[in-house]
Amino acid sequence: MYSLEDRLIRKIGKATKSAKPQGSGSLRLGLGDDAALWTPRPGYETIFTCDWFLEGSHFLRDTDPPDSVGWKCLARAVSDAAAMGGQPKCFLLGLALPLSHTGRWLARFLAGLGRAARRFDCRLAGGDTTRRDRILIHIAVLGEVRSGGAVLRSGAKAGDLIFVSGRLGEAEFGLRSLGRGRTPNRRTIPSVRKHLYPAPRLALGRWLAEKRMATSMMDLSDGLSSDLPRLCAASGVGALIDAGKIPLVKAAQSRGLTASSRLALALNGGDDYELLFTVRPGQARRLPPRFEGTPISCVGVITRKRAIEVLRADGGKKNLLPGGWDPFRR
Amino acid sequence: MYSLEDRLIRKIGKATKSAKPQGSGSLRLGLGDDAALWTPRPGYETIFTCDWFLEGSHFLRDTDPPDSVGWKCLARAVSDAAAMGGQPKCFLLGLALPLSHTGRWLARFLAGLGRAARRFDCRLAGGDTTRRDRILIHIAVLGEVRSGGAVLRSGAKAGDLIFVSGRLGEAEFGLRSLGRGRTPNRRTIPSVRKHLYPAPRLALGRWLAEKRMATSMMDLSDGLSSDLPRLCAASGVGALIDAGKIPLVKAAQSRGLTASSRLALALNGGDDYELLFTVRPGQARRLPPRFEGTPISCVGVITRKRAIEVLRADGGKKNLLPGGWDPFRR
Numbered sequence: 001m002y003s004l005e006d007r008l009i010r011k012i013g014k015a016t017k018s019a020k021p022q023g024s025g026s027l028r029l030g031l032g033d034d035a036a037l038w039t040p041r042p043g044y045e046t047i048f049t050c051d052w053f054l055e056g057s058h059f060l061r062d063t064d065p066p067d068s069v070g071w072k073c074l075a076r077a078v079s080d081a082a083a084m085g086g087q088p089k090c091f092l093l094g095l096a097l098p099l100s101h102t103g104r105w106l107a108r109f110l111a112g113l114g115r116a117a118r119r120f121d122c123r124l125a126g127g128d129t130t131r132r133d134r135i136l137i138h139i140a141v142l143g144e145v146r147s148g149g150a151v152l153r154s155g156a157k158a159g160d161l162i163f164v165s166g167r168l169g170e171a172e173f174g175l176r177s178l179g180r181g182r183t184p185n186r187r188t189i190p191s192v193r194k195h196l197y198p199a200p201r202l203a204l205g206r207w208l209a210e211k212r213m214a215t216s217m218m219d220l221s222d223g224l225s226s227d228l229p230r231l232c233a234a235s236g237v238g239a240l241i242d243a244g245k246i247p248l249v250k251a252a253q254s255r256g257l258t259a260s261s262r263l264a265l266a267l268n269g270g271d272d273y274e275l276l277f278t279v280r281p282g283q284a285r286r287l288p289p290r291f292e293g294t295p296i297s298c299v300g301v302i303t304r305k306r307a308i309e310v311l312r313a314d315g316g317k318k319n320l321l322p323g324g325w326d327p328f329r330r
Numbered sequence: 331m332y333s334l335e336d337r338l339i340r341k342i343g344k345a346t347k348s349a350k351p352q353g354s355g356s357l358r359l360g361l362g363d364d365a366a367l368w369t370p371r372p373g374y375e376t377i378f379t380c381d382w383f384l385e386g387s388h389f390l391r392d393t394d395p396p397d398s399v400g401w402k403c404l405a406r407a408v409s410d411a412a413a414m415g416g417q418p419k420c421f422l423l424g425l426a427l428p429l430s431h432t433g434r435w436l437a438r439f440l441a442g443l444g445r446a447a448r449r450f451d452c453r454l455a456g457g458d459t460t461r462r463d464r465i466l467i468h469i470a471v472l473g474e475v476r477s478g479g480a481v482l483r484s485g486a487k488a489g490d491l492i493f494v495s496g497r498l499g500e501a502e503f504g505l506r507s508l509g510r511g512r513t514p515n516r517r518t519i520p521s522v523r524k525h526l527y528p529a530p531r532l533a534l535g536r537w538l539a540e541k542r543m544a545t546s547m548m549d550l551s552d553g554l555s556s557d558l559p560r561l562c563a564a565s566g567v568g569a570l571i572d573a574g575k576i577p578l579v580k581a582a583q584s585r586g587l588t589a590s591s592r593l594a595l596a597l598n599g600g601d602d603y604e605l606l607f608t609v610r611p612g613q614a615r616r617l618p619p620r621f622e623g624t625p626i627s628c629v630g631v632i633t634r635k636r637a638i639e640v641l642r643a644d645g646g647k648k649n650l651l652p653g654g655w656d657p658f659r660r
Contacts, residue, residue, distance in 0.1 A: 003652060003656040003658065004656065005656055005657060005658050006560070008658070028375065029480070029482065032483070032564060033414070033482050033484070033564065034379065034411075034413040034414055034483065034547075034548050034549060035377045035378060035379035035410045035411060035413070035414050035416075035471075035473075036377070036378040036379065037375050037376070037378075037414070037475070037480055038375065038376040038378055039375050039376070039477070040370035040374075040375075040376055044370075045358065045367050045368065045369050045370075046367070046368040046370055046472070047365045047367060047368075048365060048367075048368055048420070048422060048455055048456070048470075048472050049364065049366065049422070049456065050422040050457060050468070050470050051424075051458050052426060052458050052460050052466075054426065054460065054462065054466075057426075057460060057461075057462065080364040080365045081364075081365060083365070084363070084364055084367070086365075090378070092379070092380040092470055094380055094381075094382055094424070094468045094470075096384065099658060102658070126378070126379060126380070127380060128380055128381050128382050128468075129657075130382050130384065130387060131387075131657040131658050132384065132387065136382075136384075136466060138380070138382075138424045138458075138468040138470075140378075140380050140422055140468075140470030141365075142376070142472070143365070145367070147369070150359070150367055152363055153362070153364065154363070217364075226333065234362060234363065326334065326335055327335060327459075327460040328333065328334035328335050328338070328429060328461050
């Protein structure tokens with residue numbers, strides 16, 4: 001009597017069920033109705049964001065472990081909530097699958113997705129399932145942030161210092177290491193792990209928002225050279241980045257990559273899901289050098305001049321051109 | 331300096347900008363940041379729903395007018411909010427396009443989407459754009475409904491009368507008429523218009539919820555024979571439908587289709603986006619025969635017996651088997 005679509009929805013609900021009841025805000029109605037119902041908390045605004053995760057563009061069907069696909073599609077979407085200083089609460093899963101992938105592949109995908117949902121404290125609220133020859137994923141996230149407390153891209157002022165979390169280019173380096181495939185258990189390599197199972201900086205984002213430390217913030221999904229111009233454009237400012245201060249992939253872990261290759265990775269590598277944020281100079285000393293183990297690095301300063309420049313080791317300046325991922329570049 | 335992706339986002343924002351400020355609830359931050367920010371109204375719950383709209387599955391790139399694709403992808407998604415008795419407020423657009431469609435096709439698509447956004451009073455809040463060889467659309471809608479006032483699928487009780495809005499099978503008949511293509515200006519035919527530019531029953535859904543008339547409700551997207559079993563399963567009940575009472579495509583408009591063909595269209599045709607709802611027998615007389623011009627028809631009764639049956643003209647009963655659209659059917 002029930003269609004395969006109905007049975008898939010049940011399977012999805014079961015695999016991603018969270019045992020943990022939510023204390024704040026609440027999902028009154030989840031899977032199985034026309035829509036989900038969310039009861040917002042007084043004093044909070046609702047964060048609303050979405051992301052594609054498409055076979056061939058964002059992952060490879062036969063190469064990427066299905067549980068990584070499940071983890072990463074949600075990580076990528078909740079990272080946008082982290083970048084506002086908010087907490088993701090629930091999500092909708094748009095999933096299009098070939099019939100051949102509704103069994104074992106789906107089970108492993110849901111295992112990774114369920115693990116991510118528990119880790120990020122973000123429950124599956126519903127979605128839409130259909131059949132397709134290629135795997136298409138679309139995640140919409142609903143989250144919350146204290147009213148007036150969200151950190152926008154548009155708040156940076158000239159003189160603010162520019163910070164990033166983590167080491168940039170690691171995920172891209174992990175992707176390339178996977179391509180080479182020389183290591184027996186590649187998932188133990190930190191950069192490969194970061195590529196397959198990125199950890200959005202939710203706690204850091206919330207901390208920066210609560211302490212009102214960040215004047216502007218966004219997450220690094222396409223690479224610093226593509227994302228920093230977006231933050232600067234939203235704020236109507238420019239930036240001067242010190243190449244020597246950018247936290248690179250560790251030399252010991254990069255199999256002999258030159259420093260300049262590692263810098264190129266840091267500027268242009270995508271999928272790091274680290275935070276890029278600005279802090280007033282007087283506040284910067286309140287920032288710890290590490291937050292829950294993740295390094296926090298000052299990489300430059302916001303300028304009045306509407307240009308994004310990089311200060312090189314020889315003291316020269318060079319315009320930073322976007323070299324990160326642009327899906328529409330030929 | 332800006333990527334094509336950034337320029338597309340600006341183009342999308344411009345085309346779908348609503349001139350009308352929202353009086354209730356508010357979209358504090360829309361396009362151009364990591365996420366949108368929505369300020370919920372006290373005393374209201376948030377509706378959260380999404381839908382795919384994919385080339386080849388839900389529309390045809392070279393056949394369907396681009397403005398219909400834009401209109402219908404949003405209509406389909408807000409229909410889920412109508413089915414809860416709520417009001418859609420804002421939406422996220424997931425759009426994947428071939429480079430060849432980022433010009434004229436996109437402009438016409440956005441014109442239809444913008445027109446739908448204004449009609450449904452549902453603003454574009456953000457989204458994600460990427461490049462793809464086929465056109466993929468995913469819409470996530472955020473809406474509101476008075477706390478405790480949402481009409482769920484699960485509230486039907488034995489004895490409740492079953493109602494539908496509009497005439498069933500019209501959209502499917504419109505699709506088939508388009509296929510034949512014998513008419514010079516096909517968009518003037520009501521069934522073709524309903525296929526291309528469906529009108530979700532937002533006002534009726536809200537009225538039923540406000541008056542607490544409906545004990546359960548959902549929208550008809552896959553056809554009565556597929557959707558009614560879903561409502562019954564959620565409510566733990568069965569149904570007896572009177573075939574003679576189902577509102578069919580008008581004979582005069584169906585180019586000589588037999589009554590039994592029109593009944594098959596009504597039972598199995600998808601994309602009508604009419605409302606299916608149940609009402610306690612004592613309340614049913616408060617329902618008008620038409621609501622804003624749309625007929626309201628009683629088509630059957632909810633039963634204790636866990637079966638979905640159709641009463642035929644000869645007095646015989648027959649089990650109703652799902653014949654609507656199931657993407658996973660081979």
